[in-house]
Amino acid sequence: MNGGPGGYPPARSALGLRFALALFGLLFATAMCAYFAVRDQPALAVLLGLVALTAVVDLFVIVRRVRREHRW
Incomplete structure (x- = not known):
C-alpha cells in the first residue's frame, strides 16, 4: 500500500x-493589455x-505535467 x-x-x-x-489569467491579462494599449497607457499594457x-x-x-502523469 502506498500511503503517506x-x-x-x-x-x-x-x-x-x-x-x-x-x-x-491569460484571457483577463490579454484583454486588459489590449484595453490599455488602445487607451495609450503603454506601461500598464507592457x-x-x-x-x-x-x-x-x-x-x-501544466499541460506537460498532465501528459506526464496521464491524468486530468
Whole structure:
C-alpha cells in the first residue's frame, strides 16, 4: 500500500484548478493589455503583457505535467 504519513493517501495536486486559473489569467491579462494599449497607457499594457506571458508559460507547464502523469 502506498500511503503517506499516518497511512493517508499521497497528496495530489489540483492541476485542473491551476489550469482554469491560468487560463482565466491569460484571457483577463490579454484583454486588459489590449484595453490599455488602445487607451495609450503603454506601461500598464507592457505589465499586463508580461502577466499574460507568464500565464502562457504556466499553461505549458501544466499541460506537460498532465501528459506526464496521464491524468486530468
